[in-house]
Amino acid sequence: DERDLKTPDNWVKRHPNLIRLTGKHPFNVEASLPELYDYGFISPVNLHIVRNHGAVPKCDWDTHKINICGNVPKPFEIGMDELVKMPSDTFPCLVVCAGNRRKEQNLVKSSIGFSWGPCAIGNTYWTGVPLRVLLNRAGIHKPGPGARYVCLAGPQNELPKDYPDQDGGPGSYGTSIDMETALDPTCDVIVAYEQNGAKLHPDHGFPVRVIIPGYIGGRMIKFLKEIKVTDRESNNFYHFNDNRVLPPPVDAERATEEGWWFKPEFIINQLNINGAIAYPAPEEVIPKSQKTYAFKGYAYSGGGRKVIRAELSFDQGLSWELSDIHTREEPRWADFSSGDKARHWCWCMWTLEVPIEKLLDKKCVEVCFRAVDQS
Amino acid sequence: DERDLKTPDNWVKRHPNLIRLTGKHPFNVEASLPELYDYGFISPVNLHIVRNHGAVPKCDWDTHKINICGNVPKPFEIGMDELVKMPSDTFPCLVVCAGNRRKEQNLVKSSIGFSWGPCAIGNTYWTGVPLRVLLNRAGIHKPGPGARYVCLAGPQNELPKDYPDQDGGPGSYGTSIDMETALDPTCDVIVAYEQNGAKLHPDHGFPVRVIIPGYIGGRMIKFLKEIKVTDRESNNFYHFNDNRVLPPPVDAERATEEGWWFKPEFIINQLNINGAIAYPAPEEVIPKSQKTYAFKGYAYSGGGRKVIRAELSFDQGLSWELSDIHTREEPRWADFSSGDKARHWCWCMWTLEVPIEKLLDKKCVEVCFRAVDQS
Structure with a gap:
């Protein structure tokens, strides 16, 4: 896209009809609703919501590795060619930003975060290896002391801000899910390498990302680099400071002063109606x-x-x-x-x-x- | 209670402070909210909501049997002495009538059903055998053709109305739950024979009832007689005609004319907030x-x-x-x-x-x- 020429994203192909919400960079876009709706139940990949926090990292299929680490009996690294040979699953799944329709919410009461219209959304097929299969291979079969959470993170230095002592490392975007959800087959958590039957588009996490059905998009880490088993939630900056809904009387300032960002009950995981x-x-x-x-x-x-x-x-x-x-x-x-x-x-x-x-x-x-x- | 002297319930001991909602018989009662609240987290059995559809059946511990039947490889009958020797579980669980606070709802828009105040509720300990343990013993380990639902029913002729060809038989109160829920350990469905550490009170289902945590009370069959594995939902009159919430434009008359009672999506199972x-x-x-x-x-x-x-x-x-x-x-x-x-x-x-x-x-x-x- 011509608009990206002078940005680090100038190598990424993009649909001209996408509505850009945050200027050029990072790339945060949605389609127009009538256009997306007209495609019906399955959305085209190039009109699917993109929520980026920094420039798109240039990942290489042949050298990209996921590190399965932390409190696991058998840590290992896995490359893409090996991953795609493992048992996989394919199903359609909605990906929605927790901020979908925030533009309208902001008309009622202003919030933190930019103004998504009603198309921070996309419903496509995803293909990937169940996260539980990778955890099983690392020797994790059930939750227990030391193995209560799975921390997921993208590449280091993806994001401009440098938080050195966080899960995922400096400049990474990370989050965690509880071990019960990660291991429960009915939760369908997968490490996905195909969308609508093709390898992932860079904006959607090439070469590999997490899909957590029924959860907000903000937990579905793109460019996945690390699966770390821990005893506590991810301490990644974005895990605690993004994707929370605090009660109305608690504004951002009071939340920071009184530690509200760290109260587990106000995390957003599952989408609401x-x-x-x-x-x-x-x-x-x-x-x-x-x-x-x-x-x-x-x-x-x-x-x-x-x-x-x-x-x-x-x-x-x-x-x-x-x-x-x-x-x-x-x-x-x-x-x-x-x-x-x-x-x-x-x-x-x-x-x-x-x-x-x-x-x-x-x-x-x-x-x-x-x-x-x-x- | 003196008020029951001329009813078939005259043998049942009851707390004098209970508020009677439907006259003497059937017995439908709740406590007053300040009184129940003052007891705190665990409610006393004798102030716990009672929802009866007929007179309380006189069941006998020694002769009461549950029939595990339908599409099961190994049907069996089990008596109480044998049941209490099986593996059991004890935990606190709320039982709430789906109509809790209907009195206030009826002030906004009138509905079918009598006017519960805010105490159609009780939170007590329940002890019982997991339903999955009984299903396993009958040879059912997963859902499959013929084994999609578990129909639960109380005694025949408990209720005045006689529906002869229904699951549970004429005059029984019955419902069904899906096999996935019945078999899932995390759903905690139990066949309970103790409340707060004592044998069940007749009003609460003596000698044995079903507890389905997180569900409305209307599905927790009392005086349990039959556990029947089927390919389709229970056809018991009360399964289809009770415990539905239809969309506002659909009144009872239109529902009956157009078959809305049989649409699976309008069943109430899980309690709402x-x-x-x-x-x-x-x-x-x-x-x-x-x-x-x-x-x-x-x-x-x-x-x-x-x-x-x-x-x-x-x-x-x-x-x-x-x-x-x-x-x-x-x-x-x-x-x-x-x-x-x-x-x-x-x-x-x-x-x-x-x-x-x-x-x-x-x-x-x-x-x-x-x-x-x-x-």
Whole structure:
């Protein structure tokens, strides 16, 4: 892309329609919602959200290695050619930034973080080796003293800031997940090297990244370099200072003074229920001559929870109409049933066709959307 | 109790302070919230919610048998003396009726079902044999064709209505859970024969009942008679016609006409977030001369989800103050960590002490409570 010519990212190919949120660099982009929506259930890789914290590291397939280390009986390093020969899994999974739709949230109350629209999101196929397979090979089969967390980190010196004594090392972006989640097959945590059947794009973590279905994107480390088993959460700067939601009375200043960033209960891991209206698109004009109009949009939740209702209100919340929900997802981990253990890792699309008169009614000053999951 | 003298329940001992919601019979009662709250984390058995659908069946320890049947390789019957010799587990667990606080809901929009106050709840220790242990003994080790659901039912002819071709048989109260949940150790489903260390009280299911932590009470079959493995959900009348939440535009009439009771996505299984203010109690007067007042109450959620915030607003929702949360629960199933797989099956108590001036402020026309869980 021409806009990247004078940046360290000038070697990365990018789709011209992406909306750039933070200037040129680091690269933080989303698609326009009508365009992404029109591609349907599976998003194209080049319109998938990108959240970078620094320039894209130039990684090499042949020399890139992941270090499985920390409190493990059998530490090892693994290269990409060896990784792709291990047992793998492929399934569609939504990746969403925790800040999806923050632009609208910021209109209500300003927060830290830049203003994502409704497309900090992408639903694609991912292929990779289950994290538990790598942990098993290192001799870890269950949580225990010393092995309570898995710290994940990208390359050192990826980011401009230098925090020397953190997990992952100086300048790395890192986080951790609990060992139970890492080892539980129904959580589907994978170390992924393919997206939609092709090797990863540099913006999406080439050559290898973590996918943690149902979690916020901020925990799915790209350019994965280190899998470290520890007794405590990652002490990486970004693990504690990013991706928290503190209670409303606690602002950033008070949080820093009183140590709120380190309280485990305010971490964001699983996505919460969310969704948006794709059609009508911004500035779209609906002709009065039409008989009906089909509202369309998406909805999702975290933790594998199924979206069971997507509703629109045309009278400012007094009454709600139920949309049709469409998904092409086969729920995972509930063989032969649609029970509570079934895991839904993808978004669903919804549509509601209404008579034009409903929109012309004077009570209809705005159209509101809401969704409900099974929890 | 004298009030039961002319009912079939006249042999059952009951606490005089229980609030009777549906007249004498069937027996549906809750405690008063300040009284229950004052007992703290563990509730006394005789103030624990009772939800009966008919007269209490007179079961006999020596002759009561559970029939493990349906699509199982090795069906068997088990009596109580044999059951209590099997491996068992003991842990505290909240039992809540799905209709807890329906009285307040009904003030906003009337629903089906009678008006529970905020005490359709009890948090006690339960001891029992894991359901998976019984299923294993019957030869069921994983879900598969024919073995997708576990149908649970109480005695036949317990209830006045006679549905002959249903799981459990005529006049039984029954439901089902998916096989994944039944077999998953982290779901803690048990066939319980002790509450707070004593044999079950007749109102709580003597001699044996099901406990499904994090689920609504309506699925925890009392006086358990049948564990039946099937390929489809229970067809018991109460499984389909009770314990559903349909979208607001769908009333009971439309639901029956259009078959909404049979849509699997509108079943209620896991509890959702809820809570209440115990102090100030109804009619309590706070003297102006006091410097501060300590608000107190409880909060809980379902599916093992932890309550992370309990908040009060003194200005009608414009701002919220964070209460202290107290629990005496050791979370289950996350050895050595407080991670996402940790299961919280109990309620927690919260307190917030505020200066009396806050209550005298003219903006303070009412005090609102809300809670947030980790999802």
